[in-house]
Amino acid sequence: xxxxxxxxxFFAEAEDLLNSMEAALLRLDEGDKDMETINEIFRAAHTxxxxxxxxxxxxxxxxxxxxxxxxxxxxxEKIIITGDLLSIFLPCRDHxxxxxxxxxxxxxxxxxxxxxxKALLDSLLPWLExxxxxxxxxxxxxxxxAATTASWNSDGTGTNHNxxxxxxxxxxxxxxxxxxxxxxxxxLRTLGDISHIATITDHLPEFNDFDPERLxxxxxxxxxxxxxxxxxxxxxxxxxxxSDLKLIPPRSNIEAYVNLIKSLPExxxxxxxxxxxxxxxxxxxxxxxxATQKHQxxxxxxxxxxxxxxxxxxxVPAEIVNAALDKQKKVSEKKASGENxxxxxxxxxxxxxxxxxxELVINRQRVDLLSSKMGNPTLxxxxxxxxxxxxxxxxxxxxxxxxPIGDTFQKFKRVVRDTAKSIGxxxxxxxxxxxxxxxxxxxxxLNDPLMHIVRNAMDHGIESVAVRQTRDKPDTGTxxxxxxxxxxxxxIGIHDDGGGLDVERIRKxxxxxxxxxxxxxxxxxxxxxxxxxPGLSTxxxxxxxxxxGVGMDVVKRNIEELQGGIEIExxxxxxxxxxxxxxxxxxxxxxxxxTAGHIDxxxxxxTILECVDLxxxxxxxxxNCVNLRGDQVPYIRLREIFSLxxxxxxxxxxxxxxFGEKRAGIVVDELHGEIQTVVKPMGPIFQALKGIGGxxxxxxxxxxxxxxxxxxxxxxxxxxxxxxxxxxxxxxxxEE
Amino acid sequence: MNQLSKQKKxxxxxxxxxxxxxxxxxxxxxxxxxxxxxxxxxxxxxxxPLMPNFxxxxxxxxxxxxxxxDLAVRLGRKSIEVQKRTCIIVVELQNNEQNHVLGLxxxxxxEVIEMSDENIEDAPxxxxxxxxxxxxxxxxxxxxxxxxxxANSALSIRELAHLVEAQLQ
Numbered sequence: 001x002x003x004x005x006x007x008x009x010f011f012a013e014a015e016d017l018l019n020s021m022e023a024a025l026l027r028l029d030e031g032d033k034d035m036e037t038i039n040e041i042f043r044a045a046h047t048x049x050x051x052x053x054x055x056x057x058x059x060x061x062x063x064x065x066x067x068x069x070x071x072x073x074x075x076x077e078k079i080i081i082t083g084d085l086l087s088i089f090l091p092c093r094d095h096x097x098x099x100x101x102x103x104x105x106x107x108x109x110x111x112x113x114x115x116x117x118k119a120l121l122d123s124l125l126p127w128l129e130x131x132x133x134x135x136x137x138x139x140x141x142x143x144x145x146a147a148t149t150a151s152w153n154s155d156g157t158g159t160n161h162n163x164x165x166x167x168x169x170x171x172x173x174x175x176x177x178x179x180x181x182x183x184x185x186x187x188l189r190t191l192g193d194i195s196h197i198a199t200i201t202d203h204l205p206e207f208n209d210f211d212p213e214r215l216x217x218x219x220x221x222x223x224x225x226x227x228x229x230x231x232x233x234x235x236x237x238x239x240x241x242x243s244d245l246k247l248i249p250p251r252s253n254i255e256a257y258v259n260l261i262k263s264l265p266e267x268x269x270x271x272x273x274x275x276x277x278x279x280x281x282x283x284x285x286x287x288x289x290x291a292t293q294k295h296q297x298x299x300x301x302x303x304x305x306x307x308x309x310x311x312x313x314x315x316v317p318a319e320i321v322n323a324a325l326d327k328q329k330k331v332s333e334k335k336a337s338g339e340n341x342x343x344x345x346x347x348x349x350x351x352x353x354x355x356x357x358x359e360l361v362i363n364r365q366r367v368d369l370l371s372s373k374m375g376n377p378t379l380x381x382x383x384x385x386x387x388x389x390x391x392x393x394x395x396x397x398x399x400x401x402x403x404p405i406g407d408t409f410q411k412f413k414r415v416v417r418d419t420a421k422s423i424g425x426x427x428x429x430x431x432x433x434x435x436x437x438x439x440x441x442x443x444x445x446l447n448d449p450l451m452h453i454v455r456n457a458m459d460h461g462i463e464s465v466a467v468r469q470t471r472d473k474p475d476t477g478t479x480x481x482x483x484x485x486x487x488x489x490x491x492i493g494i495h496d497d498g499g500g501l502d503v504e505r506i507r508k509x510x511x512x513x514x515x516x517x518x519x520x521x522x523x524x525x526x527x528x529x530x531x532x533x534p535g536l537s538t539x540x541x542x543x544x545x546x547x548x549g550v551g552m553d554v555v556k557r558n559i560e561e562l563q564g565g566i567e568i569e570x571x572x573x574x575x576x577x578x579x580x581x582x583x584x585x586x587x588x589x590x591x592x593x594x595t596a597g598h599i600d601x602x603x604x605x606x607t608i609l610e611c612v613d614l615x616x617x618x619x620x621x622x623x624n625c626v627n628l629r630g631d632q633v634p635y636i637r638l639r640e641i642f643s644l645x646x647x648x649x650x651x652x653x654x655x656x657x658x659f660g661e662k663r664a665g666i667v668v669d670e671l672h673g674e675i676q677t678v679v680k681p682m683g684p685i686f687q688a689l690k691g692i693g694g695x696x697x698x699x700x701x702x703x704x705x706x707x708x709x710x711x712x713x714x715x716x717x718x719x720x721x722x723x724x725x726x727x728x729x730x731x732x733x734x735e736e
Numbered sequence: 737m738n739q740l741s742k743q744k745k746x747x748x749x750x751x752x753x754x755x756x757x758x759x760x761x762x763x764x765x766x767x768x769x770x771x772x773x774x775x776x777x778x779x780x781x782x783x784x785p786l787m788p789n790f791x792x793x794x795x796x797x798x799x800x801x802x803x804x805x806d807l808a809v810r811l812g813r814k815s816i817e818v819q820k821r822t823c824i825i826v827v828e829l830q831n832n833e834q835n836h837v838l839g840l841x842x843x844x845x846x847e848v849i850e851m852s853d854e855n856i857e858d859a860p861x862x863x864x865x866x867x868x869x870x871x872x873x874x875x876x877x878x879x880x881x882x883x884x885x886x887a888n889s890a891l892s893i894r895e896l897a898h899l900v901e902a903q904l905q
Contacts, residue, residue: 359799599783642785680801682784682794683836684893688901689786695801696796702796703782703801 012344013102017044021093026413029086038081041089042071048096053101053190054183054235059109060099061161061190063117067092088123090414093118162224162250163195166261169203169218171242176213179239185219187235189551192225215661218244248559338340347440350400357397358678364390365675365699376660391676399437401441405483405492406434409445412454416479426476427462436483438490440563442582446492449555453494453578454479461498461576471573473497486581489564489606495577501570503527528568532556533546563693565659565710589679591696591706593672596654600704602677602696603666607657607709611671614652624652626665635665638715641691658711666707675699679706680722690715744866755875757882758825758842760808760816764882765842766849766875771827771887775845778822784803788903789815795839797826804821804839810890811866831893838891849882851875856884882903 052060200218420427462477510516564582567634591602677696755766859871
């Protein structure tokens with residue numbers, strides 16, 4: 001049992017919970033009044049508190065406990081979460097995050113941090129009940145309990161309604177396994193109040209026989225709690241296997257206690273006394289119960305269920321009980337389906353798996369090749385079916401790394417909310433396509449560029465309320481984050497309805513900063529792209545958010561590192577849209593194997609529209625352009641652009657590819673067919689080489705180069721640019 | 737205690753290192769054995785377009801794609817012509833805390849020699865026809881000179897990448 005590992009899990013879990021807590025708080029902020037949202041926040045706080053208690057992280061427990069109490073009152077609809085309270089809860093969440101973070105780095109919480117916590121708790125005080133009662137948790141139970149309090153009390157049992165009795169004999173090897181029984185008790189305390197505890201020391205041996213590494217203890221615990229049986233049993237999760245655990249739910253029949261006493265190895269009388277002391281049962285009851293026990297046992301049949309008793313005694317109508325039970329069931333089902341579906345896996349292990357599958361894919365290619373060389377039909381059939389499975393395994397493995405982009409988007413809600421407040425603008429963030437998935441490794445690298453663009457949009461894009469009013473726009477500006485899949489790519493959009501980019505100003509600024517020479521014609525898109533140039537910022541004043549001219553160039557570089565591209569569309573006074581296009585995954589792709597000269601190339605399958613014999617098409621006079629069913633498609637010859645030696649007698653083919661909204665042809669010497677390829681990075685030496693995104697191994701063991709279509713076209717254009725600037729300008733004008 | 741300090745002293749005075757020696761043209765070169773990983777037979781290189789002459793291409797080394805450098809060109813000699821004894825020396829270099837694997841094309845591999853630091857002379861400031869910073873030292877062996885290369889300098893990933901970039905512009 002490695003507690004360190006468990007602790008790491010706690011930190012990861014806490015991070016997730018804090019994120020979902022933040023998201024839920026922000027939903028409330030937007031006017032969401034769903035009880036389930038408040039429940040979600042409560043559950044998050046509750047779980048963090050519980051787990052923190054297990055590890056003895058007392059600062060987290062004590063702070064979160066208060067927050068949880070306030071949340072609990074909101075759950076009981078005793079208070080309503082309004083803007084005031086929300087603006088305390090958000091910093092509270094942050095404070096919990098800070099405490100967790102400190103614990104993760106084993107830092108002590110410094111005085112400032114503690115003072116901050118204190119201040120937050122003080123501000124929560126008005127929402128707390130004056131008499132700090134233990135929280136009442138599940139709503140349906142409250143109804144039932146409240147309705148029956150009177151009748152139960154008149155029964156004369158006088159026991160606590162929420163008191164569980166826990167009887168546990170801990171396994172002898174617990175200490176050797178590195179478990180601390182105290183941590184279990186600490187955890188129980190987070191579930192409720194331990195009103196009575198008796199340590200059973202009956203099994204302690206004579207001193208000479210005492211083994212200090214052996215655990216001889218047991219506990220009889222009375223826990224006042226609204227936790228479910230499952231939750232309480234979970235406290236013993238790590239020790240359950242070798243320990244003897246018995247639970248008696250609140251309001252249980254006296255029979256249950258009697259049975260417990262009988263089943264335990266210790267002296268009956270002594271256990272009876274403990275139970276009486278713990279107010280689980282009264283002395284008379286015990287006596288009577290023990291006396292009549294035989295008789296009762298004879299009266300056959302199960303012990304009456306609590307619900308049945310209630311109905312029999314007509315304390316509550318049957319429907320209410322049924323409804324309450326139904327609701328309870330639903331809640332627990334919902335929890336089960338929503339929260340327990342995930343397994344945490346170390347990302348590194350996943351990467352190893354994916355690498356191995358990559359090797360499998362390559363080897364399969366090789367077996368394919370060999371089997372078709374041998375020409376044995378049975379073998380070919382077997383290899384083909386194996387190939388199908390390999391493909392399925394590959395696809396399944398890749399989905400393991402896929403995560404919805406929604407979580408990333410969600411983080412911006414908070415950023416936008418806080419930033420908008422601090423700069424005195426009203427901005428709303430809309431999210432579309434949150435369920436769109438992409439590779440986890442890309443999500444992480446996407447964070448910074450998105451942050452830059454969103455911040456820029458808030459700072460420079462969206463106008464102040466006063467300006468918006470003069471422009472007949474709604475006071476509240478909107479930033480919209482969108483994501484969708486498009487032909488094997490993911491397209492992420494950041495739109496704002498702000499002031500838009502002024503092309504002329506960008507041009508002037510670029511000329512003033514010496515980035516652009518006067519008189520050079522650039523397309524609208526190219527002018528927009530200038531904002532990614534280091535040292536060009538169009539904001540007239542520098543603010544603390546952005547506008548220092550650093551950042552946008554980093555954005556572009558980050559996106560290019562991910563083999564992606566970014567395009568801008570903007571209209572003055574209407575708004576700006578950035579769209580980032582990225583491949584779904586960087587690990588394994590479907591490709592099309594071609595050769596040009598003596599080099600093998602792979603064209604990513606998802607970019608290919610069709611392949612045609614070059615000679616069968618009509619050429620546009622004097623240009624590298626063909627007529628494809630009435631459309632003019634410009635092309636580049638791989639042999640030319642890469643200065644390769646021509647092959648003899650080759651009949652050139654044109655591979656028509658699409659990137660973004662544009663189409664282009666790539667002329668190659670030979671087509672070989674589809675191939676699954678594992679992308680191998682080319683390494684830093686080749687960084688400057690444009691148009692080749694990586695390399696891959698063929699079934700023969702030879703290396704093939706994977707074309708990066710977008711870069712390749714860009715490279716071709718820039719080369720042409722150098723060679724013949726005037727020609728390009730005219731070509732581009734045609735294009736527009 | 738006494739013995740220990742003695743031992744230490746003798747270690748300081750006489751460091752023996754192993755070097756892998758190989759031939760390029762009619763010259764002998766050596767690399768620290770600890771920096772080399774393996775020697776493989778030449779069996780074809782995939783050419784990468786537009787690369788400067790010293791970068792011959794890439795090979796598949798058991799699933800890893802490894803760039804191959806023509807050491808002769810890098811050292812300012814005539815490009816290596818592939819013959820029967822041509823081989824690729826695979827070296828592993830540390831750079832920015834990352835491991836980089838490179839293949840070096842050589843005319844033939846000779847042997848592994850042991851050299852104590854005392855027997856290695858500093859690089860001459862001129863006359864070797866090789867950039868001085870590429871040379872770690874010169875060793876003499878059987879009346880022949882062996883130029884011991886400073887792999888981190890001669891094969892600096894950064895510089896190689898810069899050269900590629902320059903070639904492409």
